[in-house]
Amino acid sequence: MPTVTPPDAPPTDADLAPTAFLDADHPTVVAFVQRVTAGADSAVERVRRLFAAVRDELRYDPFDLPTDPAAYRASAVLDAGRGYCVPKSVVLTAGARALGVPSRLGFADVKNHLQSERLAEQMGTDLFVYHGYSTLWIDGAWRKASSAFNAELCARFGVEPLEFDGTSDALLHQFDAQGGRYMEYLRDHGTWDDLPLDHLLAEYARVYGPPA
Incomplete structure (x- = not known):
């Protein structure tokens, strides 16, 4: 059963262990x-390369929100070659382990202040609940990294792709290249040692309605 952990708690064996997801x-x-x-x-360079590969080799796809648990395994996401923020974060987290x-x-x-019309129509809101990211223990500190948006997508929206160097957080851009609002963080739900998929799917259904 996945457990939520205090954000600054030192790593435990669970933070290195393989899981079903x-x-x-x-x-x-x-x-x-x-x-x-x-x-x-170096370890930092390996993490940097891993982040860039997950960011760009797995296409960001917010229109496919599977309910089958098997689709959320890191190995399955790699085979699919695409996913929304949560599956991509699963790959980055598993890769780090x-x-x-x-x-x-x-x-x-x-x-999301720059949400596309198509996505807005599908979601019915510009609020993304339980956006997924990864947090990695590097040089004695946790660093947050969002691998969701690939470089091609960022270019389309006029923002630079996120870079993760292991020394600071790499979270979604607050502003686009023209200074307009882009992504606004509203509430953090903490960090987890595994994917709480049942909880996420229940929240998605509550906010966006039952899956089609």
């Missing part, structure tokens, strides 16, 4: 991590 020991996850971090000469970096899943409610 964070299947860090799955051959697909291991092969992905080894490929994208090959040649990196495969590197031996303690990691957790984090969730926050955010408001």
Whole structure:
């Protein structure tokens, strides 16, 4: 059963352990991590490369919100090659554990001020509840990283893609290139040692209605 943890609590063994969703020991996850971090000469550089690969190699797709738990396993998301913020964060978190970096899943409610008309019509709101991100323990501190928006999507909305260097948080942009509001964080739901999928799906149904 996933458990929420205090945001500043030091890592435990649970933050390195593979789970049903964070299947860090799955051959697909291991092969992905080894490929994208090959040649990196430090832990920080390996994490930086992992973040960039999850950000750009997995296309952000907010229109597909699966209810099948199997679709949320890191290995399955890699096979699919796409996902919304939560599946992509599952891959980043599992990948970090495969590197031996303690990691957790984090969730926050955010408001998207540059939401597309298509997505607004589907969601009926510009509020994204339980937006997923990852938090990684690097050099004695937790660092938050959102791998959701790939570089191509960022270019379409006039913002630079997020970069994660392991020394500071990399969360969604507050403003676009013209200074307009972009993403606004409203409420943080803490960090978790595994994906609380049943809870997330219940919240999605409450806010957006039952799945079609």
